[in-house]
Amino acid sequence: MSTAAAQHPHGGDEHGHDPLVAHHFDTAQQQFDSGKLGIWLFLVQEILFFSGLFCAYAVYRANHPEIFEFAHRYLDVKMGAINTVVLICSSLTAAWSVRAAQLGQRGLMIGCIIVTIACAFGFLGIKYFEYEHKIHAGLLWGEKFNPKYAPGDHGDEHGAGGHGSGTEAVHSEAANSVPNPADRSGSPGSHGATAQPEKSAPSPAATHVAAGDAKVTTPRNTSIFFSIYFAMTGLHGLHVIAGIIVYIWLLWRALKGEFGPKQYAAIDFAALHWHLVDLVWIYLFPLLYLIR
Amino acid sequence: MSSLDTTLGHGAPAHAEDNYLTHSHGWKSWLLTLDHKRIGVMYLCSTIASLFLGGFFALALRTELLTPGPTIAMIDHDMYNRMFTLHGAIMVFLFIIPAIPAGLGNFFVPVMLGAKDVAFPKLNLASYHLWIFGAVFFVTAMVHGGIDTGWTFYTPYSVTTPANGVIWATMGVFILGFSSIFTGLNFIVTIHKLRPEGMTWFRMPLFLWALYSTSVIQVLATPVLAITVLLLTVERTLHVGIFDPALGGDPVLFQHFFWFYSHPAVYIMILPGFGIISEIVSVHSRKHIFGYRFIAFSSLAIALLGFLVWGHHLFTSGQSQLASVIFSAISFAIAIPSAIKVFNWLATMYKSSLQLTTPMWYAFGFIVLFLIGGLTGLFLAALAVDIHLHDTYFVVAHFHYVMVGGTLLALFGGLYHWWPKMFGRMYNEFWGKVGAVLVTLGFNVTFFPQFVMGTRGMPRRYYSYLPEFQPLHVASTIGAYLLGFGILLAFVNLGVALFRGRKAPTNPWGGATLEWQCASPPPHDNFSVTPVAHDPYDFAHLKYDEKIDGYTSRRS
Numbered sequence A: 001m002s003t004a005a006a007q008h009p010h011g012g013d014e015h016g017h018d019p020l021v022a023h024h025f026d027t028a029q030q031q032f033d034s035g036k037l038g039i040w041l042f043l044v045q046e047i048l049f050f051s052g053l054f055c056a057y058a059v060y061r062a063n064h065p066e067i068f069e070f071a072h073r074y075l076d077v078k079m080g081a082i083n084t085v086v087l088i089c090s091s092l093t094a095a096w097s098v099r100a101a102q103l104g105q106r107g108l109m110i111g112c113i114i115v116t117i118a119c120a121f122g123f124l125g126i127k128y129f130e131y132e133h134k135i136h137a138g139l140l141w142g143e144k145f146n147p148k149y150a151p152g153d154h155g156d157e158h159g160a161g162g163h164g165s166g167t168e169a170v171h172s173e174a175a176n177s178v179p180n181p182a183d184r185s186g187s188p189g190s191h192g193a194t195a196q197p198e199k200s201a202p203s204p205a206a207t208h209v210a211a212g213d214a215k216v217t218t219p220r221n222t223s224i225f226f227s228i229y230f231a232m233t234g235l236h237g238l239h240v241i242a243g244i245i246v247y248i249w250l251l252w253r254a255l256k257g258e259f260g261p262k263q264y265a266a267i268d269f270a271a272l273h274w275h276l277v278d279l280v281w282i283y284l285f286p287l288l289y290l291i292r
Numbered sequence B: 001m002s003s004l005d006t007t008l009g010h011g012a013p014a015h016a017e018d019n020y021l022t023h024s025h026g027w028k029s030w031l032l033t034l035d036h037k038r039i040g041v042m043y044l045c046s047t048i049a050s051l052f053l054g055g056f057f058a059l060a061l062r063t064e065l066l067t068p069g070p071t072i073a074m075i076d077h078d079m080y081n082r083m084f085t086l087h088g089a090i091m092v093f094l095f096i097i098p099a100i101p102a103g104l105g106n107f108f109v110p111v112m113l114g115a116k117d118v119a120f121p122k123l124n125l126a127s128y129h130l131w132i133f134g135a136v137f138f139v140t141a142m143v144h145g146g147i148d149t150g151w152t153f154y155t156p157y158s159v160t161t162p163a164n165g166v167i168w169a170t171m172g173v174f175i176l177g178f179s180s181i182f183t184g185l186n187f188i189v190t191i192h193k194l195r196p197e198g199m200t201w202f203r204m205p206l207f208l209w210a211l212y213s214t215s216v217i218q219v220l221a222t223p224v225l226a227i228t229v230l231l232l233t234v235e236r237t238l239h240v241g242i243f244d245p246a247l248g249g250d251p252v253l254f255q256h257f258f259w260f261y262s263h264p265a266v267y268i269m270i271l272p273g274f275g276i277i278s279e280i281v282s283v284h285s286r287k288h289i290f291g292y293r294f295i296a297f298s299s300l301a302i303a304l305l306g307f308l309v310w311g312h313h314l315f316t317s318g319q320s321q322l323a324s325v326i327f328s329a330i331s332f333a334i335a336i337p338s339a340i341k342v343f344n345w346l347a348t349m350y351k352s353s354l355q356l357t358t359p360m361w362y363a364f365g366f367i368v369l370f371l372i373g374g375l376t377g378l379f380l381a382a383l384a385v386d387i388h389l390h391d392t393y394f395v396v397a398h399f400h401y402v403m404v405g406g407t408l409l410a411l412f413g414g415l416y417h418w419w420p421k422m423f424g425r426m427y428n429e430f431w432g433k434v435g436a437v438l439v440t441l442g443f444n445v446t447f448f449p450q451f452v453m454g455t456r457g458m459p460r461r462y463y464s465y466l467p468e469f470q471p472l473h474v475a476s477t478i479g480a481y482l483l484g485f486g487i488l489l490a491f492v493n494l495g496v497a498l499f500r501g502r503k504a505p506t507n508p509w510g511g512a513t514l515e516w517q518c519a520s521p522p523p524h525d526n527f528s529v530t531p532v533a534h535d536p537y538d539f540a541h542l543k544y545d546e547k548i549d550g551y552t553s554r555r556s
Helices: A028-063 A065-074 A077-102 A106-136 A165-174 A179-185 A223-255 A265-289 B027-031 B036-064 B077-112 B121-143 B165-193 B206-238 B251-285 B292-308 B321-349 B358-381 B383-389 B393-423 B429-455 B467-500
Strands: A207-209 A217-219 B542-545 B550-553
Touching: A028 A065, A028 A223, A028 A265, A028 B165, A028 B206, A028 B251, A065 A217, A065 A223, A077 A106, A077 A265, A106 A223, A106 A265, A223 A265, A223 B206, B027 B036, B036 B077, B036 B121, B036 B393, B036 B467, B077 B121, B077 B165, B077 B206, B077 B251, B077 B393, B121 B165, B165 B206, B206 B251, B206 B292, B251 B292, B251 B321, B251 B358, B251 B393, B292 B321, B321 B358, B321 B383, B358 B383, B358 B393, B358 B429, B383 B429, B393 B429, B393 B467, B429 B467
Parallel strands: none
Antiparallel strands: A207 A217, B542 B550
16 A cells, blocks of 8 residues: 555645645545545445344344254255355455556456456356245245245255255254254253243244145244345345446456556455455355354 | 536635635536535535425424314324424434534535545535435425324334335435435544644544544444335335234334434434534633533543443333343433533633623523433433333423424524634624524423423324313414524524625634634635644634724734
8 A cells, every 4th residue: 555655745735736636635645545544434334234134133043043043954055155255256356456456467457357247246146046046945035935845855956055854854843842942941052031031932932834835844933034034145245236336347447547556546445345245245154054 | 626616726826706605606516516615505505494394394283283183174193193204304314414514514624624625525425415315205205105104113113004105215214324424434534634734633623523423423323224224115115024023023123223323313413513512612702612622522422322322212112121221321321421511611601701692692592402401311211210201292302402402503503603604794693692592482482391291191293182281282382483483583694694794704703713714705725725723722812803803813
């Protein structure tokens, strides 16, 4: 950062103001530092924006752990893991594009931006297949929740996860009665049952039968897991789309030759934001896919 | 800068008559300007227009409440619900939250810093455009189905109500939220990075400390509201069941989310007011502010503690008792930094050369009304008392004392304090003071009876009431008209000054902050040479000059 900042004489009222520095800044360094602080504040804002959903996740998981333990097995760990790798790769190329810009390696910078965009599209493509599968299998929110199969069966993609079908069958039947009492007495500190006594009272381990084709038995209110799943991954997906738009804009500017060792702020700030989008997924993946 | 603001380059000597108002012409030069002063003026005009719209609903409500049953044929109970919702939502989201920070703040933050603009002028303009966009959504909500949920949009009612304006209104709130976030972000960066030579953190005007604290809340709290109203919109359209108990959701979670923003938001509303009062009290007392650091830190303390008290809105909502006790204790703790400010203002006035100018009259009104509003807040923070007073007129009176008695009076104080600087015209002092008296008096007549009604059990948001409450309701309605008239008079006086006021000197009050060093009204670039900052409350070097009816500095 400091390596590339142009040293400019103090005093903004002089003629020959650097054309890259806006009129209300004295120096390029001051302008760059302001932008940097601005993007970090924006990231703080983003974290708090997502925090509402993470908080909702925490509340429902603490109150209804059996739903999460049961329903997360509908998710495809392999697809989630591939997407995690794809995003980490894109973060690498995003960071690399900043360094390339700083060092004036134009070709490398453009290549990195292109790979970042490609990875982002790859992520969305995989997400599309996951969503499509869930829509067909009735794994949706609210009253639309109407599962076509039990979690162990995995539809046509059986064998993707590490679950043996034998234990699945046992578990999904056991889900009817076992999890709640077992958790309350057995697992230490798993969830504060005392904090919400009135909450757990009306929703005992009772289950209801969803009217799917195969009459799948699920814990009560399993649909909440999918509400939260779609809300969190959906909002994250919107951020990925926004990131793609930003990076296409950067690519366009890079092709025009706008970036170099003296001007790379936009690439730097976009990369910071992209890392945050990546980081949110790094949390979403274990919280949704790897519950037990 | 954009191609629209072309002429004044760097170092070009500003003409004596050239100021930000005459710098360029045409509606585009306003709507697409990057000049923080013009954006500030546009914000002021827009928020004041919202104040009148919200005020119109308020007067309609008060008129309806003249008699226990239906009073105005046009307003039935459904219409009444829609009107109090719009009154609250418009006043909160379109007026109080943006008025001082985005209006006066936009104008004065860079000028007080001796800077040419805020750190991100384009983002600043985008904030204003978002505000307009959000306001359009609100108007759409008004004409397209209406909203009857109250400004709090509590679930599950907001999910099931047939009033279809809810989605428009929540999306409006979402957009206005980002307008507010970007303003806050801009101010934080501006204050960090654009302070001039000599202005250390503890030589900053207290208005800037107040806006800095406000901005911290705007950046940290508003995103939570954004995700909340977004989820509410999704809940209403797609029925995801996160807040809807019919689908297994938790409506109390909505209340937690909502108040996690909306309690800090009341400090977004009042902290800028504190900043204005600190300026007015010191300048018009001709005395150094007492306890500078205490006032500065109490702003930050209020901002930070404000994040930890949202649960005092949920004492009757089925929150755990332990949580209620903790929230109650922290709510009491907020009284300490608030009281520190009041004591410091009084100590500043003590044995000073108090000037009874219009801004000072508003400052008096502010201190008294905020004191009442603040102390009644303690009643509501007390667990047992709140059970009795929850959802009564006592609550309504309390928050109006803080928001209207506090923020509106501070806004008027600030407008009268800075009007000569903003538009280069002096106003009529006599009518200014009449306005201040009418506003303060009318306000008390309106809301003091509501404290009494509240303690006697008059519930808020009710269309009809028991006949025994009628005398107090009539008093409240008379007060509302008086208040409305006072507000109108105060604005008319300022408006008349624009055309008939005598030209204002550079420093009419003898303020030592940097905005009083640049011309009235300021030139397009504020300062041709960045000034050096000294103690913002040291008035020793300022001497009154009869010829210009203003103060000049002996320092430079």
